[in-house]
Amino acid sequence: MQPTNDRAQLAADPELGVGNVLASLVARGAGLDKPSLTFDTEVDGHPAWQALTLQELDQRVAARAASLHALGIAPRDPVAVYVTTGADMVLSYLALARIGAIPALVNGKIPGETAAEFIRRLRAAGVLTDAAHRAELAPHGLDTPLLPDVSGLGAADPAGAPRPYRHHGNEPAVITHSSGTTGLPKAVIHSHHSLFASIRHRLSLPKGQGLDRMLGALPTAHAATVIAVNLALCNRVQLAVLSRQNGTAVLDAVEKWKPQSVLGFASTWSELAAEDLSIRDLDSVNAWWNTGDCAHEAHIRRLVAAGSRKAATSRGIVRVKGSHFVDGLGSTEMGHSQFFITHTPDTDRYNRCIGRPHAFSDVAVLDDDCEPLGPGEVGQLGINAPTLSLGYWNDSVTTYRTRRNGYFLTGDLVYRDEEGYFYHVDRAVDSVQLADGRRLFTAVSEERILAGCPDVLECTVVAVREDDRVTTTVLLILDAKADQDAERTEQVLAVLEDHVAQTVDRVVAIDPERLPMGPTGKVRKSLLRDRFLAGELLGTGGTAQAVSQP
CATH class of the missing domain: 3.30.300.30 (ANL, C-terminal domain)
Structure with missing residues (x-):
C-alpha cells in the first residue's frame, strides 16, 4: 500500500482515535518491522535510544495490558499514572487505552501533596507509579489503591492481554491536566475523537516537511504528547520521547539522535535560546514546533538562526542555513493549538502574532457579554472546534462556567487584524x-x-x-x-x-x-x-x- 493511500484511509476511518491507533495499525499488518517510538531510558529490557518497531511496541503494550487486566482494571476505570520516565508514561497510557480504562496522566514534577489531592478528586480505581513517586505520595494519606510498581508490568505474557476495547467517538479516552499555575491542576477530559481531530486533519493534507524524525521535548503527561505519539504512529514516522525537557537535555538529544523536527513548549525554547547554539550540531533540525503558550520573538529569532531547511533559490531547491519555527496558541482544554504561523530567518510578523486559525477551528474574539468584536478590539478568545475537551472530570461547575454560546472561553485576551491574523496580549487573570x-x-x-x-x-x-x-x-x-x-x-x-x-x-x-x-x-x-x-x-x-x- 502506498503511504499516501495509507494516510488517506486512516483519515477516513470513523472508528480511529487516540484509544485505538496502535491496535488498528497492527491489525492492518503493514509496516510491523518499521521503527516507531524511541525512549531515552531502558524499558522492559529494551535499550535506551533504540527504536521499537511497531510490532515490538505492540508486544510491550500488550504485556502491560495483560498485567493490568490481571489486577482487575476494567473498561471505563480511571487510573492515575504518576511516573518519572517518558517510556513509563507513554506505555502505560497505551496499555490502559487498549483495555478501555481511562488513563489519567499526572505530571511527574507535581509535588506529592498536590498529586495526592488531584488523584483523590479523580476518584480513581488505582494509581500506577514508580518507587520515586510512591515515596512522594506516602506522607499524604492517599486512599486510592496503589497498583504494583510500573517497572514490573512488562513482565507479563502479551498473549494474556484481553481483546482491544472498542472505543466510541465521544467516550472519555484519556485525562490530562491543566498547568496548575492558578492552583490545583484541573483534570481535563479528552474523548477518543477529540484528541484525534487534529491528526485526522493533518492526515488529509500532504505530509509536511520534518515529520520523518521527530523529537518530543514535551511534558510526557500532557495532551500534546498523546497527540504526538498518535501522529507519529499514523504517519509511520519515528518519534523519540524525552523524559526531561530542559534546554541542555534537549540539545544533547538533538546532537545524539539527529531529529528533523523538535516539539516543545515555550519554556524549553527559552532555555535553548539561553545556550550558545553556535557550538552545537543542530543542522539536522528543519523545524521547531511550539504548542501551549505562544513563544517570544527574542527566542524564536535565536532558534531559526540555527538548523537548516530546504529553500527555493536561483540554483533550484537547496538546503540553506536557518530553520522554521511553527508557533501558535493552545492549551490542554483546546486539545491542540488552534492557530499557526511559520517563522524563518527572513520573516518579520511578530508582536505576539499567533497566526491564523486552523481550518478545523471556529475562532471568535468576544466581549464580556459574549458578543463578537471587530478587528483591533481586544477581547476574550472563544473556540469552537472538534479538538475541544469534554470538560473537567468531576467538576461540572467549572466545565459549564467556561462554555458560552457554543464557545469555550480559554481565558486568553486576543485581537485580530484586518488580514485575519490573531495576536495574543495576555491571560485575563494577569x-x-x-x-x-x-x-x-x-x-x-x-x-x-x-x-x-x-x-x-x-x-x-x-x-x-x-x-x-x-x-x-x-x-x-x-x-x-x-x-x-x-x-x-x-x-x-x-x-x-x-x-x-x-x-x-x-x-x-x-x-x-x-x-x-x-x-x-x-x-x-x-x-x-x-x-x-x-x-x-x-x-x-x-x-x-x-x-x-x-
Whole structure:
C-alpha cells in the first residue's frame, strides 16, 4: 500500500482515535518491522535510544495490558499514572487505552501533596507509579489503591492481554491536566475523537516537511504528547520521547539522535535560546514546533538562526542555513493549538502574532457579554472546534462556567487584524484595568522587554492592585555573561508603553530558582501576586531597583 493511500484511509476511518491507533495499525499488518517510538531510558529490557518497531511496541503494550487486566482494571476505570520516565508514561497510557480504562496522566514534577489531592478528586480505581513517586505520595494519606510498581508490568505474557476495547467517538479516552499555575491542576477530559481531530486533519493534507524524525521535548503527561505519539504512529514516522525537557537535555538529544523536527513548549525554547547554539550540531533540525503558550520573538529569532531547511533559490531547491519555527496558541482544554504561523530567518510578523486559525477551528474574539468584536478590539478568545475537551472530570461547575454560546472561553485576551491574523496580549487573570480606562497587559510588556533588552534572557511582569493603585514589578533573568548588578531600570522603562511604565515600582534581577514555576514551566503569577501583597520581595539588597515615579 502506498503511504499516501495509507494516510488517506486512516483519515477516513470513523472508528480511529487516540484509544485505538496502535491496535488498528497492527491489525492492518503493514509496516510491523518499521521503527516507531524511541525512549531515552531502558524499558522492559529494551535499550535506551533504540527504536521499537511497531510490532515490538505492540508486544510491550500488550504485556502491560495483560498485567493490568490481571489486577482487575476494567473498561471505563480511571487510573492515575504518576511516573518519572517518558517510556513509563507513554506505555502505560497505551496499555490502559487498549483495555478501555481511562488513563489519567499526572505530571511527574507535581509535588506529592498536590498529586495526592488531584488523584483523590479523580476518584480513581488505582494509581500506577514508580518507587520515586510512591515515596512522594506516602506522607499524604492517599486512599486510592496503589497498583504494583510500573517497572514490573512488562513482565507479563502479551498473549494474556484481553481483546482491544472498542472505543466510541465521544467516550472519555484519556485525562490530562491543566498547568496548575492558578492552583490545583484541573483534570481535563479528552474523548477518543477529540484528541484525534487534529491528526485526522493533518492526515488529509500532504505530509509536511520534518515529520520523518521527530523529537518530543514535551511534558510526557500532557495532551500534546498523546497527540504526538498518535501522529507519529499514523504517519509511520519515528518519534523519540524525552523524559526531561530542559534546554541542555534537549540539545544533547538533538546532537545524539539527529531529529528533523523538535516539539516543545515555550519554556524549553527559552532555555535553548539561553545556550550558545553556535557550538552545537543542530543542522539536522528543519523545524521547531511550539504548542501551549505562544513563544517570544527574542527566542524564536535565536532558534531559526540555527538548523537548516530546504529553500527555493536561483540554483533550484537547496538546503540553506536557518530553520522554521511553527508557533501558535493552545492549551490542554483546546486539545491542540488552534492557530499557526511559520517563522524563518527572513520573516518579520511578530508582536505576539499567533497566526491564523486552523481550518478545523471556529475562532471568535468576544466581549464580556459574549458578543463578537471587530478587528483591533481586544477581547476574550472563544473556540469552537472538534479538538475541544469534554470538560473537567468531576467538576461540572467549572466545565459549564467556561462554555458560552457554543464557545469555550480559554481565558486568553486576543485581537485580530484586518488580514485575519490573531495576536495574543495576555491571560485575563494577569491583565489589569487602569484608572484611566487603559489596560495593562503583562505578556505584551514581557515581549517588549525581551525584544528591547538583549541581555535579558527571560522576564516576568507582575501587576498587583491594592485598593485603587496598581503597582508593577519587573523580574529579569539575565544572560550569565551580562553584568548582573548593572542598573537596567531606565532601559526597561524605555521599551514599555507609557501607561505601563508609570505603574512600575521595581525592576529586579533574580536567580531563576527563586521563581515559582508550574510543572510545565509556566511562572505562577498568581502566587507571586499573593506574595507581593503579603509584603514579600524578591531580589532585595543589591538587585532590587526601586523606581521613583513623578
